[in-house]
């Protein structure tokens with residue numbers, strides 16, 4: 199069974215995609231790497247929800263580092279960009295490159311991300327970044343657009359069934375809707 203490292207932004211997005219990849223024949227390990235999430239309490243809450251689901255489903259989870267200030271330095275100058283703009287491009291790039299690198303280091307056959315399940319994300323941007331990572335790291339990127347075939351609705355149904363914590367903003371302070 200090929201092993202895949204799945205970058206997961208949160209449990210509500212991760213639950214459905216984990217199951218979908220398993221149905222495609224992959225042995226899934228979750229990679230929780232989201233230094234973009236603000237504040238740290240919210241980061242911990244999302245991480246703990248992902249851990250809870252993975253423990254229940256007997257899926258391994260690797261935790262990446264968390265350094266919001268370092269992340270903020272990387273997006274400096276683009277704080278006021280709208281969602282799907284250049285700030286998001288940098289943010290998604292950081293997370294997917296790290297996922298590809300950790301996948302290579304741990305001898306996974308492929309990597310993927312949950313990010314294309316959200317209607318708030320540009321699947322084209324996410325998949326372009328994922329494929330760019332494969333030119334640096336020699337590894338397969340699974341580029342399914344998870345929100346297709348009712349994927350987003352199914353992920354919401356699963357989130358409700360599992361009583362996941364559901365946030366109403368993407369992650370960084372600039373995406374908090376007031």
Ligand code: SF4
Pocket residue numbers: 234235281282285286287289290368369370371372373
């Ligand atoms: S809106 Fe989301 S994807 Fe965009 S920069 Fe903020 S956390 Fe990253």
